[in-house]
Amino acid sequence: MIDRLLVTRCRQGNRDALLRIYEKYRDSLLILAIALSHDVNLAEDAVHDVFVVFAQNIASFRLTGSLKAYLARCLANRVRDLMRANRSRAKALSPEQACAAEQDLNEPSRLIACNEELRLLSAALAELPYEQREVIAMHIHGQMRFRVIAKSMGISVNTVKGRYRYGIQKMRSILNGEI
Amino acid sequence: MNSAEKIKQLFAKSDVTVHSIVDERIVGDALAAFDKSEKTILISAEPNIWRMIMNKTMTKVAAAAAIIVIVFVGMHYLGVSPDSAGVVWADVLRNMEASQTVTFTFEWEKELEESGYWWGEGTILVKGPYRRTDATSGIRYGDGPPHEDATVEIMDLSRQNRFVELHPSQKLAYYAPDHGGSDTLLTYDGLKKNFRDGTEECLGEVEIDGRQAICFRLSTDDKEFTVWADPDTALPIRIERTAKEGIDKTVLSNIAFDVELSDELFDMTLPEDYCVMNMATEEFKVPFELTEAHLVEELTTTARGLGGTFPTRFGRGRPGEEALEKYFAETRRAVPVEGGGTPMLGTEFLKRLPEDSDWQYVGEDVKLGDAKKPVCWWKLPGSKTYRVIYGDLSIRDVEPRDLPKIPWLEE
Numbered sequence: 001m002i003d004r005l006l007v008t009r010c011r012q013g014n015r016d017a018l019l020r021i022y023e024k025y026r027d028s029l030l031i032l033a034i035a036l037s038h039d040v041n042l043a044e045d046a047v048h049d050v051f052v053v054f055a056q057n058i059a060s061f062r063l064t065g066s067l068k069a070y071l072a073r074c075l076a077n078r079v080r081d082l083m084r085a086n087r088s089r090a091k092a093l094s095p096e097q098a099c100a101a102e103q104d105l106n107e108p109s110r111l112i113a114c115n116e117e118l119r120l121l122s123a124a125l126a127e128l129p130y131e132q133r134e135v136i137a138m139h140i141h142g143q144m145r146f147r148v149i150a151k152s153m154g155i156s157v158n159t160v161k162g163r164y165r166y167g168i169q170k171m172r173s174i175l176n177g178e179i
Numbered sequence: 180m181n182s183a184e185k186i187k188q189l190f191a192k193s194d195v196t197v198h199s200i201v202d203e204r205i206v207g208d209a210l211a212a213f214d215k216s217e218k219t220i221l222i223s224a225e226p227n228i229w230r231m232i233m234n235k236t237m238t239k240v241a242a243a244a245a246i247i248v249i250v251f252v253g254m255h256y257l258g259v260s261p262d263s264a265g266v267v268w269a270d271v272l273r274n275m276e277a278s279q280t281v282t283f284t285f286e287w288e289k290e291l292e293e294s295g296y297w298w299g300e301g302t303i304l305v306k307g308p309y310r311r312t313d314a315t316s317g318i319r320y321g322d323g324p325p326h327e328d329a330t331v332e333i334m335d336l337s338r339q340n341r342f343v344e345l346h347p348s349q350k351l352a353y354y355a356p357d358h359g360g361s362d363t364l365l366t367y368d369g370l371k372k373n374f375r376d377g378t379e380e381c382l383g384e385v386e387i388d389g390r391q392a393i394c395f396r397l398s399t400d401d402k403e404f405t406v407w408a409d410p411d412t413a414l415p416i417r418i419e420r421t422a423k424e425g426i427d428k429t430v431l432s433n434i435a436f437d438v439e440l441s442d443e444l445f446d447m448t449l450p451e452d453y454c455v456m457n458m459a460t461e462e463f464k465v466p467f468e469l470t471e472a473h474l475v476e477e478l479t480t481t482a483r484g485l486g487g488t489f490p491t492r493f494g495r496g497r498p499g500e501e502a503l504e505k506y507f508a509e510t511r512r513a514v515p516v517e518g519g520g521t522p523m524l525g526t527e528f529l530k531r532l533p534e535d536s537d538w539q540y541v542g543e544d545v546k547l548g549d550a551k552k553p554v555c556w557w558k559l560p561g562s563k564t565y566r567v568i569y570g571d572l573s574i575r576d577v578e579p580r581d582l583p584k585i586p587w588l589e590e
Contacts, residue, residue: 010213018213022206031193048205055213111198118193119500121186123507140183141190154400156372165355165458172182172461173523174510 003067010058018058022051025068028141029075031118035137036079038126040112042086046078065148072142073152076134083130124174132167135160181461266393268379270413271406275371278414278436280306287429308337309445326514333447343447349522352449355458370418373399374406384410392416412436454524469528475572477525478554482547484513489542489554489570494529496540497587533560541585545570553583 006024009017029050033043050071054061063070114122125133134153138144146164150157275281282305288298301314310333317327334342344353377397385394385407392407407417418431449455455464482489491497491506532538542554549570556567556577564576567583 015210015213018209019206022202022209026197026202026205027195030195030197031190034195035190035193044201044205048208051205051209052212055209056216058213059216111201113196115192115194115196117189118195120503121189121193123503127507127510136186137190140187168182168186169353169458171186173526174507175182175185 004063007058007061007063007067010055011061018055021054021067025071028068029071030112032072032137032141033075033079034112034114034118035122035125035141036076036130036133037083038122039083039086040114042079042082044112046075046082049078049082050074066143069142069144069148072138072144076138076142080130080134124171127174128167128170132163132170135163136167136171139164266408266410266413268381268395271395271408271415272371272374274412274414274436275374280304280438280440281434281436282438282440283418283431283434285429285431287427289427304440304444306440306442306445308335310334310336311444333445335445335447341447343449345450345453350450350453351522352453352455353458354447354449354455373397373402373404377402377404387417390416456523463523463527465524465527469524469531471528471566471568471574473524474528474555475525475568475574477522478542478568479547479572480522481513482542485509487547489545489547491543493540493542493555494526495538497543502543532557535560537565539588541583541588542570547572553585556582 003021006017006021010021026047029047030043033046034040037043037046054071054074125137128136135149138149139146144152146157146160150160153160282302284300284302286298286300288296290296296319297316298318299314299316301312301316304311312330312332314332315327315329317325319325328346329348331345331347332342341356342354346352374397377399379395379397382394382396384391386392387394387407391410393410393413395404395406395408397404397406401422403421405419406415408414409416414436415434416432417434420429421427452466454466456462457464478489478493481493490509491502496502496506529538536557536559538555538557540555545552545554547570550573552570554568554570556565558565558579564578565582566574567577568574
């Protein structure tokens with residue numbers, strides 16, 4: 001079913017339509033959140049928060065473009081906020097507590113398991129400053145145009161392109177020969 | 180395949196397996212929020228809020244006041260000072276818009292994640308859509324040594340942001356036919372846009388650098404600007420920008436408008452003796468033949484950056500997650516090496532080896548100077564022997580049967 005119809009049904013109170021949207025975009029958003037944060041727990045929380053807020057505000061929501069891009073944009077903002085909050089929390093923790101709080105994508109008991117490609121991608125992106133990582137992930141995975149990313153982030157297109165360029169340049173050396 | 184394609188493929192192949200507990204949590208909370216939210220009400224059933232508000236007398240007065248404010252702001256923006264005295268922000272904006280060229284010096288500093296620190300200084304020349312930046316920038320991580328690099332960047336904003344970035348010390352150039360780059364503030368148009376969009380406040384007349392100036396403060400969503408303007412010309416003489424979060428400060432000074440700038444300063448011709456990378460296609464043009472000496476040079480630089488030990492991987496290496504994590508950890512602690520020559524030439528040499536050259540990297544944990552341990556090898560088509568680079572950077576011809584035994588290669 002097309003997104004516009006799903007959103008309309010949601011706005012009319014159809015719970016099934018909300019579930020269909022969740023099922024349709026869950027994996028894509030989790031992959032994006034893991035790629036951005038390199039932290040499965042944080043990614044899960046971010047996707048959770050995005051869907052809860054989306055559901056909460058459905059009455060006033062108007063779909064003007066791509067639903068996928070909209071959710072990706074909300075998710076990137078939420079990941080950024082959660083990472084910032086985690087950093088502040090980590091500063092207040094002892095080094096041992098901070099180590100224990102770090103997430104390991106390979107941990108087998110995890111409720112969300114990542115495949116090899118996602119682990120490699122996430123580890124490589126984690127080498128970049130967050131701003132570059134965000135632009136690369138939103139452009140390549142979120143299929144958002146530079147202009148749309150710039151608008152959503154409140155920065156110039158040139159800055160977005162610059163971040164993308166420098167990020168790709170660094171990824172080139174990180175990924176060289178790894179795949 | 181370029182990096183963007185590689186990343187695209189990785190994203191396409193990325194997958195997650197989600198336990199039903201996660202779904203239950205997210206869906207449960209989302210549905211609970213959904214049930215509490217107000218759904219669409221038919222428009223005919225909605226009261227006409229606008230009409231109700233406008234029927235109140237006080238609202239009418241407030242609306243009239245708002246119109247007066249808009250007119251006042253419009254006059255202010257157009258440079259009409261209500262008291263007709265002194266320099267107002269609109270004067271500064273209008274004069275900046277009217278200037279054909281501008282030059283200034285800049286200094287900036289920025290705090291990076293993981294205790295990194297980044298700074299830069301230089302000169303910017305702007306002529307119409309062209310911008311030239313002569314800069315020296317440096318970066319330092321933790322307690323490591325700082326690493327500085329001088330660059331010349333020329334952008335043509337009228338042609339989809341075509342740019343050329345030259346690194347004279349390495350004879351290296353990056354260029355792109357339609358790529359953006361650099362900070363918004365340092366593109367003059369970006370600066371003016373910030374000035375147009377921000378909310379300004381006049382702080383009155385102050386003294387700066389021994390001269391009188393009118394000081395303005397501007398605020399945008401994420402930045403604060405302080406602009407000191409000459410009271411006679413109504414043009415900025417100093418601009419400071421600070422990010423509202425973290426350390427990110429830029430200072431523009433020695434600002435001069437409408438100075439004569441030769442077109443040659445904005446010539447985007449690439450020097451013939453430079454290695455040139457097209458950032459759009461990642462095609463790397465090297466104006467000389469790449470040899471194994473370039474590979475040796477890059478291996479040496481990489482090992483020096485890691486304190487004298489070769490990296491776990493270089494193009495290839497021991498497979499597996501553990502090796503990958505170790506390699507990433509090395510990447511994090513690697514420090515830039517002064518005089519390392521043009522980067523990427525060794526990697527480029529590898530990329531250009533024929534497909535069946537059996538390139539292998541086995542340099543993990545090998546110390547720089549160790550003559551007994553191999554770092555890598557390859558065999559050119561038609562050759563009966565392998566070229567093997569050892570830890571002391573010597574290169575020897577080795578029969579296939581005599582290749583050093585590496586346990587993980589035997590598995």
